Amino acid sequence: MTLPQLSGRPVVTDGGLETDLIYHYDVDLPEFAAFPLVDRGPGRDLLRRYYGDYVDIAARAGAALQLETPTWRASADWGAKLGYDAADLRRVNQESVALLRGLRTDLLVSGAIGPRGDGYVAGDPTDPDQAAAYHAPQIDAFAEAGADLVTAFTLTGPGEAIGIVRAARAAGLPVAISFTVEQNGHLPDGTSLRDAVTTVDAEAAPDYFMVNCAHPTHVAPGLTEGAWRDRIVGLRANASTAGHAELDAATELDEGDPAELARAQTDLRPHLPNLTLIGGCCGTDSRHVAAMWGV
Known part of the structure; x- marks a missing residue:
């Protein structure tokens, strides 16, 4: 299929799922993992409420809609901490795709995956082949469930990204890579x-790149001149201007100001000529994304 964001069509995506659920819905998410909600009827209803706000925003904006499954932590190492084995994870990843499919027939369902380690702290350099082997079961589950693409979020280095692209290509899925x-x-x-x-482009080019889990003022210094910026198609910004270390230690939500965040993101547009896919990350909710879209 042709992804609309690659043909220049505006695409709405959602906000900071985990922080929204924790601070606005009063949901406990051990290990910052939302995927166990898929296993409970009330949890599924809560997720439908959360995603429903973005269905409405896309309709008001006259834009296409891409939603991410609640599976950023639904891989082997993180799943094991929550008592999920390989079979459980395969099932919950597939059921997450089905949950989104039930919201609207014409939306794009993206299988969301996160880093094997901490999304805020870089560990040792990642071997791409090891990364491909680690992430393949989750990506294969998305492919079997009929996801439209895979998006890897909050990656801290290129090695893991290369492995994820290789695993997605082996599964026959389009893939986006999002760095923080x-x-x-x-x-x-x-x-x-x-x-x-x-x-990453030289070793295993994804369909496009994104940046997430950073305020637009943090992204701006990295947008040095060059045609490479054309490859960045999506942005999911944090609400807060605080750095990762500060956010990791925070006990209260810094949700910033939706209008100010929208203005800061607009300031990046001259440097990102192919930016079409816009949503939020930590600290954001539907108010922030609506402000970004002017609705």
Whole structure:
């Protein structure tokens, strides 16, 4: 299929699922994992309420809609911490796709995956082959369930990204790679955003790139001149201007100001000529995304 964001069509996506559920819906999410909600009837109803806000925003904006499954933590290492084995994870990843399919017939369902480690802290350099082997079961589950694409969020270095692209290609799915950056515009492992994009493109090019889990003012320093910026199609910004270390230690939600966040994101547009897919990340909710879309 042709993804609408690659043909220049505006696409709405959702906001900061986990922080929204924790702070606005009073939901406990051990290990910052939302996927166990899919296993409970009330949890499914809650997720439908959450996603329903973005269905409405897309309709008001006259834009296409892409929603991410609540599965950022639904891989082997994180699942094991919550008592989920391989069979459980395969089932819950597939049921997450089915849940979104039931919301609207014409939306794009993206299978969301997260890093094997901490999305805020870079560990040792990741071997791409090991990353491909680790992420393949989750990606295969999405493919079997009929997801339209896979999006890998909050990646801290290029090695894991290369492996994820290889696993997605093996499964026959389109794939987007989303890096996070620190306040200086560099990835947590110190790689510049430019080098991360060009390195991954040279080894295993995804369908497009994104940046997530960073305020627009953190992304801006990383947008150095060059055609590589054309490869960034999506942005899911944090509400807060705080850095990752501050956010990790925070006990209260910094949800910023939706209008100010929308303005800061607009300031990036001249540097991102192919930006079409817009949503939010930590601290954001439907108010922030509606402001970004002017609805």
